[in-house]
Amino acid sequence: MMELLKVDTVEQVMKKMEDYFKDLVLEGQEIHIADALGRILYEDVEAPLELPEFRRSTVDGYAVLAKDTFGASEGLPTFLNNIGKVEMGKSTELIVNSGECVYVPTGGMLPSGTDAMVMIEHAEHLDELTLAVYQSVAPGENVMQVGEDIQKGEILLKRGRKIKAQDIGALAALGIEKITVFERPKVAVLSTGDEIVDPFSKVQLGQIRDINTYALSAMIEEFGGEIVHRLVIQDEYNQLKEKAAEVLKDCHVLVISGGSSVGTKDVTAKVINDLGTPGVFVHGIAIKPGKPTIIGKTNHKAVFGLPGHPVSAIIVCKVFLGYLLDRLQAQEAGEHKTIYAAAAANIHSSPGKETYQMVILEDQNGEYLAKPIHGKSGAITLLTKAHGYIRIDTNKEGIEKGEKVKVVLF
Incomplete structure (x- = not known):
């Protein structure tokens, strides 16, 4: 007589996964930031210095004492003595007193004594030394103060963050060459079925091209996983058990597609139970599609038995395997668009x-x-x-x- 699946709700499955896989962890590895795009931070990154490290102009113009410009207008300009200029990318020893100004390019260092920048569009040279200012500025206007972007010791990026292009820019700005990221979860994908064949070989009538091995592997890579084995094997107990035991040595997670229901040739659950303890802890989920899904654990490794139908397999992979891989990499579950x-x-x-x-x-x-x-x-x-x-x-x-x-x- 055919055994009936004893299904768990999705919430019950998530809770069981939390309990059974709490000792499944990933190590950290140090990498260069040039290789960090898409990787997941293993630990918080703190700013080793202030940014900017000096008072920096955000416009082309003239560094001034803001109070010298108060009341300036087109009809009644303020006149200042231009005592020099700041070279881009160089520090300056200039000291500016009341009634004086200094030319500073965008990104340049403000000289001592100044507290604001007048945009070049709002000023005019009357001669080599005399500058007419036609608009007033407030203290701090058009200036980035020391540490305004980030303070030394402040957390720049938090553990579990997926590194983006702009993050790499911020790391470079702070002189951070290397960061520690999670090692990629190593996953093996086995598709079972006597009818499943290489999709690029000659296919006989009645045979089915392998879809799941390729689709599931691609989805796992989207989750940050690394595919260490990708195989198609026959739906036969001894062969499946032997191959599963072999690939489990190299991975954190084994995914078996096919053989998850309770038909006479569906051997996945028996294989998982016989590979090691505690074995299968979920066989059947109250979900559509994907009811006959299997989840188990063998010797500190996670094993998923997914339905053979592609839509069911991909949905279950996204919902449950995605949940586990997010958790292993300290990401909030369900952080999807x-x-x-x-x-x-x-x-x-x-x-x-x-x-x-x-x-x-x-x-x-x-x-x-x-x-x-x-x-x-x-x-x-x-x-x-x-x-x-x-x-x-x-x-x-x-x-x-x-x-x-x-x-x-x-």
């Missing part, structure tokens, strides 16, 4: 299941409409057409037309 849209039609859910509905987004008069698209879980083009998905909670009967929904973007 989302937008809000109005449902373009009534959307039904499956009773007792958390439903993930693929949608297409359309811009209508400046507002987004989310149009549901439907297809079988084996139809990979369902995902290529979709811009994202909406999640319908277990206890919600569905979405009404016009209702605001949150769309998680692919």
